[in-house]
Amino acid sequence: MTKHLVHLKVNGELKEGYAEPRTLLVYFLRRELGLRSPHVGCDTTSCGACTVLMDGLPVKSCTVFAVQADGSEITTTEGLSKNGKLHPLQEAFWESHALQCGYCTPGFLMASLAILNRNASPTEEEIRRNLSGNLCMCTGYLNIIKAVKLASEKMAKVRN
Amino acid sequence: MSNKLEHNNIPLDSVSASWKWMGKPLKRFEDRRLLLGDTAFVDDLDIPDLLYVAILRSPYAHAKLLKVDLSGALKVPGVVTAIDGDTAKAVTKTIPSYAVATLKPEEYCLATKKVRYVGEAVAAVVATDPAVAEDAIEEIKVQYEPLLAVIDAEKAVNSKSNFVYDSFGTNAVGHNHALWGNVDEAFRSADQTLKERISVQRFSSTPLEPLAVIAKFDRFTQELTLWCNAQMTGHVMMGLSEMLGMPTNKIRLIVQDIGGGFGIKTRPWRPLAIASLLAMRTNGKPVKYIEDRREHMMAAGMTAGGIFDVEVAFKNDGKILGFRLHEINNDGASLQYAGTYSSMRATLINGSYDIRNIEWDSYTTLTNECPSMPNRGVGKPGMVYIVERMIEFVAQRLKMDPAEIRRRNFIPANKFPYATPSGRVYDSGNYPALLRKALEIVEYDKLREKQAELRKNGKYIGIGLATYVHGASAHSREIEGISIKIDAKGNIVANSGSPDMGTGHTTTISQIIAEELGVNPESITVDHFDSNFSPWTPYSGTHANKFSGPDVEVTLQAAKKLRAKVVAIGANLLEANPIDIELEDGKIFVKGSRERYKTLAEIARASYQNPKLLPEGVEPGLEETAIGNTPLATGAFMTDAKYEVGSMHQLVTGPGSPTSFMTYPSSAHVAVVEVDMETGELKILNYVIVHDCGRIINPLIVQGQVQGNAVHGIGVALLEQFVYDEDGQLLTSSFVDYLKPTTCEVPNIIDDHVVTPSPRSSIGIKGVGEGESLGPLASLANAVEDAIAPLGGDFRIHSLPITPEKIYELVKRAQKQRNRT
Numbered sequence: 001m002t003k004h005l006v007h008l009k010v011n012g013e014l015k016e017g018y019a020e021p022r023t024l025l026v027y028f029l030r031r032e033l034g035l036r037s038p039h040v041g042c043d044t045t046s047c048g049a050c051t052v053l054m055d056g057l058p059v060k061s062c063t064v065f066a067v068q069a070d071g072s073e074i075t076t077t078e079g080l081s082k083n084g085k086l087h088p089l090q091e092a093f094w095e096s097h098a099l100q101c102g103y104c105t106p107g108f109l110m111a112s113l114a115i116l117n118r119n120a121s122p123t124e125e126e127i128r129r130n131l132s133g134n135l136c137m138c139t140g141y142l143n144i145i146k147a148v149k150l151a152s153e154k155m156a157k158v159r160n
Numbered sequence: 161m162s163n164k165l166e167h168n169n170i171p172l173d174s175v176s177a178s179w180k181w182m183g184k185p186l187k188r189f190e191d192r193r194l195l196l197g198d199t200a201f202v203d204d205l206d207i208p209d210l211l212y213v214a215i216l217r218s219p220y221a222h223a224k225l226l227k228v229d230l231s232g233a234l235k236v237p238g239v240v241t242a243i244d245g246d247t248a249k250a251v252t253k254t255i256p257s258y259a260v261a262t263l264k265p266e267e268y269c270l271a272t273k274k275v276r277y278v279g280e281a282v283a284a285v286v287a288t289d290p291a292v293a294e295d296a297i298e299e300i301k302v303q304y305e306p307l308l309a310v311i312d313a314e315k316a317v318n319s320k321s322n323f324v325y326d327s328f329g330t331n332a333v334g335h336n337h338a339l340w341g342n343v344d345e346a347f348r349s350a351d352q353t354l355k356e357r358i359s360v361q362r363f364s365s366t367p368l369e370p371l372a373v374i375a376k377f378d379r380f381t382q383e384l385t386l387w388c389n390a391q392m393t394g395h396v397m398m399g400l401s402e403m404l405g406m407p408t409n410k411i412r413l414i415v416q417d418i419g420g421g422f423g424i425k426t427r428p429w430r431p432l433a434i435a436s437l438l439a440m441r442t443n444g445k446p447v448k449y450i451e452d453r454r455e456h457m458m459a460a461g462m463t464a465g466g467i468f469d470v471e472v473a474f475k476n477d478g479k480i481l482g483f484r485l486h487e488i489n490n491d492g493a494s495l496q497y498a499g500t501y502s503s504m505r506a507t508l509i510n511g512s513y514d515i516r517n518i519e520w521d522s523y524t525t526l527t528n529e530c531p532s533m534p535n536r537g538v539g540k541p542g543m544v545y546i547v548e549r550m551i552e553f554v555a556q557r558l559k560m561d562p563a564e565i566r567r568r569n570f571i572p573a574n575k576f577p578y579a580t581p582s583g584r585v586y587d588s589g590n591y592p593a594l595l596r597k598a599l600e601i602v603e604y605d606k607l608r609e610k611q612a613e614l615r616k617n618g619k620y621i622g623i624g625l626a627t628y629v630h631g632a633s634a635h636s637r638e639i640e641g642i643s644i645k646i647d648a649k650g651n652i653v654a655n656s657g658s659p660d661m662g663t664g665h666t667t668t669i670s671q672i673i674a675e676e677l678g679v680n681p682e683s684i685t686v687d688h689f690d691s692n693f694s695p696w697t698p699y700s701g702t703h704a705n706k707f708s709g710p711d712v713e714v715t716l717q718a719a720k721k722l723r724a725k726v727v728a729i730g731a732n733l734l735e736a737n738p739i740d741i742e743l744e745d746g747k748i749f750v751k752g753s754r755e756r757y758k759t760l761a762e763i764a765r766a767s768y769q770n771p772k773l774l775p776e777g778v779e780p781g782l783e784e785t786a787i788g789n790t791p792l793a794t795g796a797f798m799t800d801a802k803y804e805v806g807s808m809h810q811l812v813t814g815p816g817s818p819t820s821f822m823t824y825p826s827s828a829h830v831a832v833v834e835v836d837m838e839t840g841e842l843k844i845l846n847y848v849i850v851h852d853c854g855r856i857i858n859p860l861i862v863q864g865q866v867q868g869n870a871v872h873g874i875g876v877a878l879l880e881q882f883v884y885d886e887d888g889q890l891l892t893s894s895f896v897d898y899l900k901p902t903t904c905e906v907p908n909i910i911d912d913h914v915v916t917p918s919p920r921s922s923i924g925i926k927g928v929g930e931g932e933s934l935g936p937l938a939s940l941a942n943a944v945e946d947a948i949a950p951l952g953g954d955f956r957i958h959s960l961p962i963t964p965e966k967i968y969e970l971v972k973r974a975q976k977q978r979n980r981t
Contacts, residue, residue: 101662
């Protein structure tokens with residue numbers, strides 16, 4: 001099958017690679033660009049483990065073709081920390097015990113970041129509604145919801 | 161509520177006063193890596209020269225397999241090799257059965273002669289690219305002759321023809337019958353009896369990471385290396401060695417990150433054997449198989465379904481005298497785990513109640529559905545559901561408060577250790593205290609008043625209870641291993657036979673070792689499982705809440721031995737009496753003089769590099785391995801169980817059934833729901849859990865287990881079900897059809913504790929990985945019936961999940977009957 005050159009800016013760095021027209025963004029990121037954080041859990045856009053930010057908006061990267069993403073800016077969990085220092089959102093997940101096996105975590109982090117980017121202090125209702133496209137089989141979600149609230153407080157402190 | 165640590169309702173008696181690191185809600189050490197995205201799930205591993213596997217699966221539930229023609233696939237450019245059932249049959253042994261011994265297993269990792277469920281693996285292809293492998297399986301030509309699918313478990317039990325396995329001559333592959341106490345007398349002396357049929361559906365905890373394996377075979381050394389996400393390392397080593405006819409020392413099993421297991425990943429025989437066979441045909445190149453979600457739902461395994469007929473004898477004062485339970489379990493199309501859902505039921509047959517007269521008649525049948533696998537509690541959710549529904553039915557009949565009927569039947573707190581009618585011995589507990597605390601938290605009496613008030617205004621809230629025992633810390637005969645070493649530079653590294661699957665092993669093991677060796681737990685490394693380095697036994701693995709049992713015991717044993725050695729060497733170097741030595745902050749002190757110390761690194765240097773510095777009788781090296789069970793659990797042994805024990809079970813434990821648990825944690829759940837009588841919609845207003853898991857090593861991790869467990873139980877009660885049509889087609893093969901709870905459905909859960917330390921654990925703990933998923937099935941069904949009770953009549957939830965549709969129909973039927981009368 002013919003392959004197409006795909007250019008992306010991933011976590012601030014320019015990257016390129018070849019993709020078949022049928023290659024999904026998540027597999028392009030994982031197999032061509034060597035990222036590990038976007039995980040595949042369902043194939044039906046249900047679980048959100050593959051969530052990344054594409055030009056600032058959360059997308060399930062199993063439902064975007066790599067060629068569709070050509071020229072866009074992608075943020076993944078690998079791009080959250082700076083020089084080994086965790087992002088306040090990561091710290092909040094850690095302190096709240098918002099992860100167990102960790103397979104869904106990168107997707108939840110990116111979906112949560114999208115919420116906080118849109119509204120710096122979301123209500124519990126807003127957090128619940130906007131995370132309902134991500135599945136977690138381990139935690140029961142309560143600590144994830146708690147973590148996003150905590151992250152919003154932490155990020156407010158950083159801003160002030 | 162004053163006697164609490166601040167962070168999350170952990171009562172102070174959950175920790176021992178002498179603990180420094182245990183009992184603390186430490187953030188998990190494994191999390192930093194997981195949060196950074198530096199994960200080592202199978203699909204993340206950097207292994208060069210990978211080839212990719214795709215599996216062709218049966219579209220039929222039941223069909224003769226007439227011909228498999230691989231030639232088309234082999235012609236696809238990029239395809240390296242392909243295999244079918246004939247290859248598997250020629251070079252491997254059958255998949256072992258775990259519980260059924262009377263019948264000989266006939267299944268291989270790929271189907272031969274017949275296919276027996278939709279999704280059964282028929283052939284497998286290896287190619288240079290995963291998409292090419294997927295393309296190639298479409299070029300395999302298979303001739304099937306469809307047969308009538310066996311789907312109705314009740315019919316299957318008695319059928320005289322159309323068998324899932326023709327040679328068995330029956331679909332009923334297991335039958336347990338027991339008569340405990342005097343059941344006839346109980347029914348004769350009863351004031352009343354009642355009879356109901358209830359059922360549990362087939363479901364799964366559906367780990368988010370599907371089954372995954374990379375296999376590499378070295379032609380010269382004849383060594384097979386497997387990187388996979390299997391939970392039960394010991395079973396995999398033993399079972400695969402049998403199936404492949406290879407000695408265990410030629411199989412190297414490496415388990416790194418596991419994306420959730422819940423039991424479903426304990427025995428991934430088929431993918432492991434298929435990948436191994438393919439790896440032997442690729443000139444040394446490793447092959448990778450990652451199951452997709454649809455494959456996982458069709459074929460990875462799920463719970464056994466159950467139909468339960470229960471007949472209860474009771475007095476007008478609410479005292480239950482006895483019951484008869486007739487079960488039919490649907491274990492799908494395989495002997496691999498068949499019978500275990502049934503036999504597990506006997507371990508908790510009377511729940512938290514002092515009921516002595518019980519007849520148990522339990523059939524296990526095969527059908528043309530996905531084979532059963534263990535899932536969070538195996539037969540326990542069903543047993544809790546049966547007992548907690550039964551007691552509710554009796555309360556409803558007697559118009560007695562559901563809390564009061566429980567109090568009248570509880571095993572009294574002063575009766576422990578308590579031998580159950582089925583011969584198990586509960587270690588400790590205080591069930592009335594659990595209920596009392598849970599009712600206090602929901603303000604039960606006020607809530608009942610509020611309920612009556614709201615009913616007048618056309619609002620219907622219901623309160624549902626479940627007060628039950630779990631059974632945990634694995635069976636008392638299970639043995640685990642761990643090695644702990646202080647290396648020559650003073651680094652502490654532990655290596656356990658049981659892998660971490662999000663369960664907090666790394667942190668918890670570190671807390672236990674830190675306690676003994678007087679170091680900061682963060683300084684300890686816990687390595688992933690590697691059969692070449694990790695001490696493993698046939699029962700090694702993460703399953704059955706086992707960590708709280710043998711895993712913790714051997715960790716303590718090895719750490720104590722290591723401590724003794726460190727103390728002996730330290731005392732010698734400091735010219736002090738070993739009795740006067742204290743360990744703290746990675747240093748060895750003489751009591752009372754903090755200036756006189758040696759660091760662990762100095763002790764290590766002496767131990768590895770200078771035999772002259774060692775006291776007499778102390779060998780060089782600082783490494784201790786402990787392999788053992790739970791010595792204090794001897795009282796929990798079952799000696800006269802009458803279960804069938806299959807080849808796998810015999811292989812790993814020898815004859816005789818060890819299905820008796822080391823610890824028996826307990827819980828009281830209170831669900832408060834609101835039912836919309838117009839639409840059948842259910843809203844959980846409040847959910848309270850008070851549980852007793854004895855002492856607690858890490859409260860943060862325990863609370864995480866409580867919440868995750870409870871939410872899975874809520875999913876089973878309200879949403880989840882594998883649905884097969886009459887032809888055996890699975891109608892729920894994705895998360896679009898198989899509904900899981902999301903952030904929008906989960907209620908806030910209040911959790912609290914009662915602590916009765918287990919006398920079978922050296923540190924008084926009990927298991928936590930399964931228990932809270934058992935309660936919601938009954939608490940929510942009970943709550944819904946309580947909500948619609950004002951409609952009158954005898955309208956009951958007979959099946960799960962409790963969908964709005966079912967509630968709506970129940971309400972309409974009740975209203976119709978009321979209008980008639």
